[in-house]
Amino acid sequence: MNKFKQLWSNLESSLWFLPALIVAVSIIFAVALIEADSAGSDRWLAQWPRLFGAGAEGARGMMSTIAASMMAVVGVTFSMTLMTLALASSQYTSRILRNFMRSRVTQTVLGIFAGIFTYCLIVLRTIRGGDEGVFVPSLAVFFGFVLALGGVGALMFFIHHIATSIQASSIIASVAQETIEAIDRLFPKKLEQGSCEDNDDHTLRLPAKQYWRTVPARQSGYIQNVDNASLLRLARDRRTIIRMERGIGQFVVRNTALASLALEDPPDQETIAALQATFSISRHRTVEQDLAFGIRQIVDMALKALSPSINDTTTAVMCVDYLTAILVRLAPRQIPSSHRYEDGQLRVVAKGQSFEGLLAESFDQVRSNARGNAAIMLRMLGAIQTIAGLAVDPSRRRTLRGQVRWIAEVAERTLDSSHERARVNAQLAHVRQALEADERPEEQKK
Numbered sequence: 001m002n003k004f005k006q007l008w009s010n011l012e013s014s015l016w017f018l019p020a021l022i023v024a025v026s027i028i029f030a031v032a033l034i035e036a037d038s039a040g041s042d043r044w045l046a047q048w049p050r051l052f053g054a055g056a057e058g059a060r061g062m063m064s065t066i067a068a069s070m071m072a073v074v075g076v077t078f079s080m081t082l083m084t085l086a087l088a089s090s091q092y093t094s095r096i097l098r099n100f101m102r103s104r105v106t107q108t109v110l111g112i113f114a115g116i117f118t119y120c121l122i123v124l125r126t127i128r129g130g131d132e133g134v135f136v137p138s139l140a141v142f143f144g145f146v147l148a149l150g151g152v153g154a155l156m157f158f159i160h161h162i163a164t165s166i167q168a169s170s171i172i173a174s175v176a177q178e179t180i181e182a183i184d185r186l187f188p189k190k191l192e193q194g195s196c197e198d199n200d201d202h203t204l205r206l207p208a209k210q211y212w213r214t215v216p217a218r219q220s221g222y223i224q225n226v227d228n229a230s231l232l233r234l235a236r237d238r239r240t241i242i243r244m245e246r247g248i249g250q251f252v253v254r255n256t257a258l259a260s261l262a263l264e265d266p267p268d269q270e271t272i273a274a275l276q277a278t279f280s281i282s283r284h285r286t287v288e289q290d291l292a293f294g295i296r297q298i299v300d301m302a303l304k305a306l307s308p309s310i311n312d313t314t315t316a317v318m319c320v321d322y323l324t325a326i327l328v329r330l331a332p333r334q335i336p337s338s339h340r341y342e343d344g345q346l347r348v349v350a351k352g353q354s355f356e357g358l359l360a361e362s363f364d365q366v367r368s369n370a371r372g373n374a375a376i377m378l379r380m381l382g383a384i385q386t387i388a389g390l391a392v393d394p395s396r397r398r399t400l401r402g403q404v405r406w407i408a409e410v411a412e413r414t415l416d417s418s419h420e421r422a423r424v425n426a427q428l429a430h431v432r433q434a435l436e437a438d439e440r441p442e443e444q445k446k
Contacts, residue, residue, distance in 0.1 A: 009224075009286055013102045015081070015110065022111030023118050030122035030140060037137035056129025059141045063127070066148045067120035073155055074113045081106055084162055092171060093300035095293075098284065099174055103165070109158040116147045168315045172298055176322035178287050179294030180329050186289065187333035191392050212243065213265075215272050217258040221281040223248050225289040228348075230278045232340055235347035238263075238271060247351030249290040252281060291330075291353055295361045298323055306369045306376070316366070317379050323362045324383035330355060331390040356399045363403055367410055374420035377411050381427045385434050401435050404428065 011017040085097050100106065123140045164170055223246055235242045241262040246252045259275055261267050267275075285293040302319035305312040335355060340348035363380060370376035384400050384407075391397050411424045 009288065010282075013098050015101055015107060018104070018107040019111035019114050022108070022115040026115035026119040027122060029143075030119045033140035033143055034123065034126050034137045037139045038135070056127055056134060056136050059136050059138075060124060060127045060129075063120045063124040063141060063144055066144055067117050067124065070113050070117040070120065070148070070151060073151065074110070074117065077110055077113060077155070077158060080158070080162055081110075084166055087166060088171065092168070092304060093297060095297045095300060096171055096175065098286075099171070099178070099297075100165070103161075105158070105161045105165075109154050109161075112154045113151060116144075116151050119147060120144055168301070169318060172301060172315075172318055172322050175287075175294055175297045176325055179291055179326050182287050182289070182291055182294065183326070183329050183333060186291070187330070187335055189334040190332045191334050211262050211264055212260040213263045213267055214245070214257040214260050215267065215275050216255045217246075217252045217279070217281065218254065218276050219281055220252065220254045221283050222251055222285045224280040224282050224286050226280070226350075227278040228340070228350075231275075232342060232347050234271070234274050234278065236342055238267075241346055241349065242275065243349040244351045248353070249285055249292050250351075291326075291358060292361050295323065295326060295358060298326075299362065299365055302366050303369055306366070306373070313373060313375050316370075316373075316376055320366065320376065320379045320383055323366075324386055327359060327362060327383070327387050328390055330358060331387050331396060332392055355393075355396050359399055359403065367403075367407055371410060371414040372416070374411075374415060374417075374424055377407055377415075377424055378427055380407055381424070381431050385431045388431070388435050397435055401432075404431050404435065 081100075085100055088096055088100060123137060123144055126135065126137055126140075128135045226244070226248060231242055238261070243260045243262070245257040245259055252258055258279060261271070261275070285296075287294040298319050302316045302323075304310060305315035305319065336352065338350045338352045339346060340350060363383075366376065367380065370380070381404065384403055388397060388400050391400060408424075408428055411421065411428075415421045415424065
């Protein structure tokens with residue numbers, strides 16, 4: 001199942017899979033229309049002579065012209081796509097290239113142009129005149145003309161799409177939306193008001209260290225996803241505990257520890273192969289189970305915008321805004337414990353994602369690179385205040401207070417203007433008040 005998901009993800013992000021399907025459909029469509037023409041071409045010609053009355057030479061010339069022009073458009077489209085990829089990579093970050101390649105608009109437009117070219121070749125091959133015996137597939141030729149007009153419309157729409165998609169706001173919003181969808185899929189449950197989530201069971205007694213048997217990785221790369229159901233089933237069938245040594249999004253080196261089994265004897269090859277199969281490892285990260293990668297892309301764009309060579313505070317502010325949208329969606333969600341049980345028995349010790357880790361991934365590097373930039377500090381403080389309104393877990397609110405403290409330290413050290421320091425201090429007071437408001441009842445109860 002994991003291999004199928006990885007294969008499908010790779011096909012979705014390729015520039016050839018969907019275009020190849022469209023080309024195949026165009027071939028089937030051309031053959032079907034030619035067969036329809038061979039069965040009733042006289043009827044079409046008799047009913048609409050002006051539409052379907054082209055001779056062999058005229059039909060051949062038109063189809064040849066359409067095919068040649070579509071091939072030229074395919075070249076232009078590929079050039080525009082590659083130019084966009086190069087521009088996005090240099091201006092923002094190379095980690096967003098996969099998002100451009102996964103664009104259904106780009107894949108569909110490329111497929112349309114290639115499909116029209118293929119359609120014309122199939123129809124052109126069947127046109128005969130003179131000594132060969134006259135056969136002109138009038139219906140197929142007419143639809144070739146219609147497809148050519150559709151191709152012109154697709155080219156105009158693609159130019160508009162490219163101009164829109166390379167804007168910073170569109171790129172950041174697309175990455176944020178993909179990450180938010182992953183949050184909804186991975187963490188559908190919400191925490192109850194005042195509940196406290198503890199992902200680490202400190203009272204758990206694990207087997208002695210000498211009983212852990214490591215299972216090596218089959219290849220080097222990033223862990224894209226883990227089949228948690230298969231992992232739990234494997235632990236149950238072997239009556240053991242599986243401990244993940246590397247989590248989703250981490251890089252693992254071939255023949256180094258991927259996971260460990262609590263066994264007295266070394267595991268057999270079947271068990272090792274089954275455990276390795278639950279991990280999908282590839283050369284790149286994806287957002288499907290790796291929320292930190294979605295956040296990482298936006299953070300990279302913020303760091304690029306804050307670099308001295310670019311100094312684009314507006315783009316960095318937009319990045320902070322969309323990071324806020326991601327964390328606001330995550331703040332009230334219940335993140336599963338890293339310790340997975342079945343029938344009261346511990347089966348899996350996972351390396352899971354945590355709110356604290358994702359918050360640090362979002363703000364730590366942006367804060368470090370925002371020295372002397374009051375606009376970014378104010379926007380980050382506003383973001384924390386917004387997130388605090390939905391963070392019902394006291395431990396998450398404590399994590400937010402830590403971020404506020406560190407922003408205050410950076411502001412104190414790096415802001416030279418007294419006016420800017422006063423603005424930041426005023427915002428700090430509001431945020432601290434918001435974070436402490438819901439903590440007072442808990443303290444009074446204690």
